[in-house]
Amino acid sequence: MAGPRRILLSPPDVGAVERQLLLDTFDSGWIAPAGPELAAFEGELAELTGRAHAVVLSSGTAALHLALLGVGVQAGDDVLVSDLTFGASAFAATYVGARPCFVDCDPLTWQIDSDLLADELARRANRGRLPAAVVAVDVYGAMADGRALAEVCARYEVPLVEDAAEALGARRDGVPGGGYGRCAVLSFNGNKIVTTGGGGALVSDDAELVDRARYRSTQARQPVPWYEHRDIGFNYRMGSLNAAVGRGQLRTLGERIAWRAHLRQAYEHGLRSIDRVRFQQPGTDSRPNHWLTTVAIDGADPDRIVAHLEANGVESRHGFKPMSMQPVFAGAPTIGRGVGAQLFATSVSLPTGRHVAEADVARICDLVGQACAPPA
Numbered sequence: 059m060a061g062p063r064r065i066l067l068s069p070p071d072v073g074a075v076e077r078q079l080l081l082d083t084f085d086s087g088w089i090a091p092a093g094p095e096l097a098a099f100e101g102e103l104a105e106l107t108g109r110a111h112a113v114v115l116s117s118g119t120a121a122l123h124l125a126l127l128g129v130g131v132q133a134g135d136d137v138l139v140s141d142l143t144f145g146a147s148a149f150a151a152t153y154v155g156a157r158p159c160f161v162d163c164d165p166l167t168w169q170i171d172s173d174l175l176a177d178e179l180a181r182r183a184n185r186g187r188l189p190a191a192v193v194a195v196d197v198y199g200a201m202a203d204g205r206a207l208a209e210v211c212a213r214y215e216v217p218l219v220e221d222a223a224e225a226l227g228a229r230r231d232g233v234p235g236g237g238y239g240r241c242a243v244l245s246f247n248g249n250k251i252v253t254t255g256g257g258g259a260l261v262s263d264d265a266e267l268v269d270r271a272r273y274r275s276t277q278a279r280q281p282v283p284w285y286e287h288r289d290i291g292f293n294y295r296m297g298s299l300n301a302a303v304g305r306g307q308l309r310t311l312g313e314r315i316a317w318r319a320h321l322r323q324a325y326e327h328g329l330r331s332i333d334r335v336r337f338q339q340p341g342t343d344s345r346p347n348h349w350l351t352t353v354a355i356d357g358a359d360p361d362r363i364v365a366h367l368e369a370n371g372v373e374s375r376h377g378f379k380p381m382s383m384q385p386v387f388a389g390a391p392t393i394g395r396g397v398g399a400q401l402f403a404t405s406v407s408l409p410t411g412r413h414v415a416e417a418d419v420a421r422i423c424d425l426v427g428q429a430c431a432p433p434a
């Protein structure tokens with residue numbers, strides 16, 4: 059007999075439409091990273107992010123790499139990066155020989171603190187050591203304050219890159235996820251709200267930046283009848299089959315966001331009786347895509363919650379460990395007030411997506427409550 063169903067954190071949500079588009083593309087013969095599916099997916103992403111141009115790539119990490127090259131980051135430069143994020147946001151700086159330096163997050167929105175960033179840029183301007191770029195991450199499906207960040211960066215003429223890997227379909231102050239900064243990066247890996255089974259994109263209003271990324275992503279080939287290279291290239295282009303799946307995913311993005319928003323409310327309701335529970339606040343005029351509902355419970359032990367849920371067939375995940383606390387970035391300059399560290403000590407991401415029913419939320423909230431109770 060099959061055991062009780064295991065509830066995953068954020069599995070791929072794909073169906074008949076994606077399958078049909080995938081088979082149609084297969085049958086069309088466009089298997090390699092070329093062809094009409096790529097251009098069509100790029101057009102749809104540009105529209106969704108409010109940008110003029112998009113290039114689809116093999117991963118969000120590849121997109122971050124090409125974004126930093128595109129805005130001119132070089133070896134020996136500093137790049138300021140949101141501290142509370144997934145490692146890829148910071149790894150990209152090291153790929154170009156730059157040094158990531160970290161900026162703590164706001165205690166309510168958990169997004170990069172634009173006041174801290176402004177102070178840091180002012181200090182660095184005085185010392186004549188401005189960073190070559192700022193990478194601002196939209197964390198857990200809500201957006202950072204793109205308007206404030208863009209204003210601060212413009213003051214010092216520092217290029218701003220939006221890491222919108224988690225925020226496709228979100229909005230803040232009328233700006234779509236992927237819509238602020240000189241360029242933005244998207245991810246379509248398996249746990250994202252739109253998946254292509256692995257993939258990413260770079261979007262921008264700057265045609266030259268996007269063209270150059272496309273050129274670099276296909277091994278920097280010169281347009282001559284033999285392989286001729288004047289630049290270092292990368293094999294970073296998305297395949298057509300992946301793009302076909304992505305196009306199918308976009309058709310139901312609205313429904314998936316709506317269900318995630320509903321789950322967030324259900325979690326708020328189900329956890330209301332737990333002491334000191336805090337939800338990420340969306341910020342002004344904000345409509346997150348609710349990629350992952352994440353809660354911070356002061357005084358609770360996230361490891362205990364994760365283990366108790368796991369023992370009961372529910373996958374959850376410890377909240378992000380800030381980059382400044384990662385062994386690989388030990389000693390990196392960090393501007394902060396300890397907000398990210400406090401979130402790491404207290405936060406857990408809970409299952410989010412259409413695979414989670416309302417009744418599941420009630421059960422998950424009960425389990426969280428049990429794990430937060432003092433040991434008998």
Ligand SMILES: Cc1ncc(COP(=O)(O)O)c(C=O)c1O
Nearest residue numbers: 117118119144146147223245247
């Ligand atoms: C904030 C953030 N940036 C970058 C990435 C990297 O994207 P990918 O896994 O597509 O390389 C991810 C997710 O994996 C992410 O969550």
